[in-house]
Amino acid sequence: MKKNNNLYVIAVTVVATLGGLLFGYDTAVISGAEKSIQSYLIDSQGLSTLVHGITTSSALIGCIIGGLLSGIFASKLGRKKTLLLAASLFFISALGSSYPEFLFFQKGNPTIGLLLMFNFYRIIGGIGVGLASAVCPMYIGEIAPAKIRGQLVSLNQFAIIFGMLVVYFVNWGIANGQPLEWINNIGWRRMFLSETIPAGLFGILLFFVPETPRYLSLTNREDEALRILTRINGAEAAKQILREIKNSVQHHKSPKLYxxxxxxxxxxxxxxxxxxxxxxxxxxxxxxxxxxxxxxxxxxxxxxxxxxxxxxxxxxxxxxxxxxxxxxxxxxxxxxxxxxxxxxxxxxxxxxxxxxxxxxxxxxxxxxxxxxxxxxxxxxxxxxxxxxxxxxxxxxxxxxxxxxxxxxxxxxxxxxxxxxxxxxxxxxxxxxxxxxxxxxxxxxxxxxxxxxxxxxxxxxxx
Missing domain, CATH: 1.20.1250.20 (MFS general substrate transporter like domains)
Incomplete structure (x- = not known):
């Protein structure tokens, strides 16, 4: 394989791994904010530690939903459009979690409705995590050459833990040296809001990467599939890979799981x-x-x-x-x-x-x-x-x-x-x-x- 083709595959992979980074970022951002959330939304209303636990882990509910829906979206919309959907959900969740009072509630007046709205935005982000956790490695696996596929898919895990590490430092940077009252009123909002930056970047860069050749072949867009395979693997190898893909698609017309x-x-x-x-x-x-x-x-x-x-x-x-x-x-x-x-x-x-x-x-x-x-x-x-x-x-x-x-x-x-x-x-x-x-x-x-x-x-x- 030519060197420039390797660089192209790596560039596309890096864009896809931003989904992994957001996976890590979204699941870890709550760690810096949860005490302030407890103070603002839980303790102020005299609610139990059980409610605090449910609120802290509410994104996991979204993760399960997103994981279950990922197959439907990946098959119907394609891998790339599903990642675009995930980026949009990350962005909406970051904005909503930082200011759950938007439109319906008064700032500084915590209510059960506001608590539910905060959890709703966290679940939205969790759905984004569920989609990204399934489709990012799928996308990379389907676009990467066999010889380096393991390395490239492993980069997604690196991005996940790097995203966690980044948000720990972001949270610390926002809270460092600030009085507790400021953190409990403003700081925690900025922690959630910070996620809009990687989410926006992910959404924009996705417009510049291709759909995967396997999905294109599944949807009878073989000319597009061949063009992408050629750029990645070279002309001769691309033709052989496309033949194998076509054979695999045609062998089983039934889409049943088993x-x-x-x-x-x-x-x-x-x-x-x-x-x-x-x-x-x-x-x-x-x-x-x-x-x-x-x-x-x-x-x-x-x-x-x-x-x-x-x-x-x-x-x-x-x-x-x-x-x-x-x-x-x-x-x-x-x-x-x-x-x-x-x-x-x-x-x-x-x-x-x-x-x-x-x-x-x-x-x-x-x-x-x-x-x-x-x-x-x-x-x-x-x-x-x-x-x-x-x-x-x-x-x-x-x-x-x-x-x-x-x-x-x-x-x-x-x-x-x-x-x-x-x-x-x-x-x-x-x-x-x-x-x-x-x-x-x-x-x-x-x-x-x-x-x-x-x-x-x-x-x-x-």
């Missing part, structure tokens, strides 16, 4: 569920306690986000540079083993009521293992294991399962910890072991294969 058997769908769902059941989110929740125990009480949250953010970035980069060399399965197996080691060690220390540097080391081992494996590689596999004909629907099912698993694990964590911290982390360690066995026994290696070659694998097994 057209290629149930196994591929089950693998996609289990990849998503294991990515959440290994406990990555709760591991990050636990880290601030350790920093506090080490005497960093005042700046614990900032220090935690910076250190964990740097670990996330460094080991996601490890995955980007190894996924197309080592393959998907080896990285997932190594990652599962590292996560199991980290979680079982944390479990043992929790039973012994030891908290400190040793626990921190094992949390970093666990987090690093996740970020070099299950973090990015799950998205790579979800973008490439499903046949062209059912990819939109199948990715939607897998992503909806992922958000549902995320919600389940996050919501059960406090009750599990109240029962037993040691058993809680032991459970996540057990899930890491089961994830290793699942990958070893069921997940096919996709390194270097075209999406159409993967389809052939399921035809043989089906």
């Amino acid at each position: 057209s290629f058997g149930k196994k591929v769908i089950i693998i996609g769902i289990l990849l998503s569920i294991f990515q959440q059941f290994v406990g990555i989110n709760v591991a990050l929740y636990y880290a601030p306690r350790i920093f506090e125990s080490m005497g960093a009480a005042k700046d614990a949250s900032l220090m935690q986000t910076v250190i964990m953010g740097l670990v996330n970035v460094i080991f996601t980069v490890v995955a980007i540079f190894t996924v197309d060399k080592w393959g998907r399965k080896p990285l997932l197996i190594i990652g599962s083993a590292g996560m199991a080691l980290g979680m079982f060690a944390i479990s043992g220390l929790a039973f012994m009521e030891i908290i400190g540097m040793g626990t921190l080391v094992f949390i970093i081992i666990y987090t690093a293992s996740f970020m070099m494996s299950w973090g990015p590689i799950t998205w790579v596999l979800i973008s490439e294991i499903f046949p062209n004909k059912i990819r939109g629907k199948a990715v939607a099912v897998a992503v909806a399962a992922q958000w549902a698993a995320n919600y389940f694990i996050s919501s059960t964590y406090p009750a599990m910890m109240e029962f037993s911290g040691g058993l809680t982390y032991g459970f996540y360690g057990l899930m890491s072991v089961l994830s290793l066995i699942f990958v070893w026994k069921m997940v096919p290696e996709t390194k270097g294969k075209t999406l159409e070659e993967m389809e052939g694998l399921w035809k043989k097994k089906g």
Whole structure:
């Protein structure tokens, strides 16, 4: 492949990964604002901590809805237009969340109606996250050449965690040195409003990228598909790839989800569920306690986000540079083993009521293992294991399962910890072991294969 073609694919990928950045930005922006939201909308009305919890996590409801709808939109509108829709939802959510009083309510007069309107705007943003989480890796996977597809799809995970890191610094920059009264009245609004900048940039740049060749072929626009494939792969390779795409589209006229058997769908769902059941989110929740125990009480949250953010970035980069060399399965197996080691060690220390540097080391081992494996590689596999004909629907099912698993694990964590911290982390360690066995026994290696070659694998097994 010519160098300039690589540059074109990378440029298109970078635009698509802005959706991943917004995924991270939107889900993490609440971290800096939630105390002010509690003060302004919850405590001022004498509402319970349950209402606070629901409000803080309301975007997750939208994520599940967006994940479920992503297949319909990706199939009916196309991958590019679905991303444009997601960008619009991010923009509307940022504006609405920053000023939920718009049109219907009076500023400075919190009511139940205003609280519901704030949650409505957060759910709108969550739908954008759900759409982007499914369609960004799908878009990149369908446009990238097989040899570098793993690296390019992994960039989406890098963008997600980079978006989280950026918003932590944005939130800190807005609040730093400001009195609490200003933060509770104005600061939290600016935190949400800041998202309009990446959302607007994403929406504008999407007008300059093409639709994916696979979707164009599915909708009988083969001349356009060939033109894009030629620019990416060169003339000869483009013709061969288009023939394979056409064959894959024509082989199954039925768009039913199980057209290629149930196994591929089950693998996609289990990849998503294991990515959440290994406990990555709760591991990050636990880290601030350790920093506090080490005497960093005042700046614990900032220090935690910076250190964990740097670990996330460094080991996601490890995955980007190894996924197309080592393959998907080896990285997932190594990652599962590292996560199991980290979680079982944390479990043992929790039973012994030891908290400190040793626990921190094992949390970093666990987090690093996740970020070099299950973090990015799950998205790579979800973008490439499903046949062209059912990819939109199948990715939607897998992503909806992922958000549902995320919600389940996050919501059960406090009750599990109240029962037993040691058993809680032991459970996540057990899930890491089961994830290793699942990958070893069921997940096919996709390194270097075209999406159409993967389809052939399921035809043989089906």
